[in-house]
Amino acid sequence: MPSRHDPARIAELQRIAILDSSPERAYDDITRLLASTLAVPITMVNLLDEARDWFKSCVGVQQTQSPRVTSFCEAFFHTESDLIVVDDTLADARFSGHPLVVGRPFVRFYAAARLKVRGQTVGTLCAYDMEPRQITSEQVEQMRIMAGAVIEQLNQRAAPA
Structure with missing residues (x-):
C-alpha cells in the first residue's frame, strides 16, 4: 500500500510544483463540472502532502486546506x-x-478518484454531500474521465524527471 509519508510519493508531489499555487481555470472547470454532474454541493481537486490535504480547486468550501486528521482521502x-x-x-x-x-x-x-502521476498517488478528485445518495455507472465513468483530465494537467506542469 502507498503511504502518505512515502519519499517517492512526496518527491513526485514536489516535482509537480503545485502545492500552494494560485487558482487555475482548468482545475476550477473540472470541479464545477463534477459538482454539476453529481449534483453535489462540494467538490475538490485535493493534493495530499505529509500533513494536510491542500485544495487546488474547490466548490462549496472557503478553506484551501484541511489537516490530515480530517482527511477522507486518507482512505x-x-x-x-x-x-x-x-x-x-x-x-x-x-x-x-x-x-x-x-x-x-x-x-x-x-466519492473520490485517485490522482496518480508516474505511479504515485498525489491526490484525489472528490465529491461530498450532506445527504446519502447513489450515483449511476455513467456518473462514475464521467468522474473517471474528469480525474484523467486532472492527471493530464498535473503531468503537463511537472518538471522533467
Whole structure:
C-alpha cells in the first residue's frame, strides 16, 4: 500500500510544483463540472502532502486546506482501488466515526478518484454531500474521465524527471 509519508510519493508531489499555487481555470472547470454532474454541493481537486490535504480547486468550501486528521482521502492509502464511492458514510466502517461525519458539516456521501502521476498517488478528485445518495455507472465513468483530465494537467506542469 502507498503511504502518505512515502519519499517517492512526496518527491513526485514536489516535482509537480503545485502545492500552494494560485487558482487555475482548468482545475476550477473540472470541479464545477463534477459538482454539476453529481449534483453535489462540494467538490475538490485535493493534493495530499505529509500533513494536510491542500485544495487546488474547490466548490462549496472557503478553506484551501484541511489537516490530515480530517482527511477522507486518507482512505486511498489503505486500498488499491482507484475509485471510492460511499453512498452513506454512516453505514461504512471506514467513515462512520469520522469527525466530519459525526460533526459539522455531517458528510453523508463521499466519492473520490485517485490522482496518480508516474505511479504515485498525489491526490484525489472528490465529491461530498450532506445527504446519502447513489450515483449511476455513467456518473462514475464521467468522474473517471474528469480525474484523467486532472492527471493530464498535473503531468503537463511537472518538471522533467
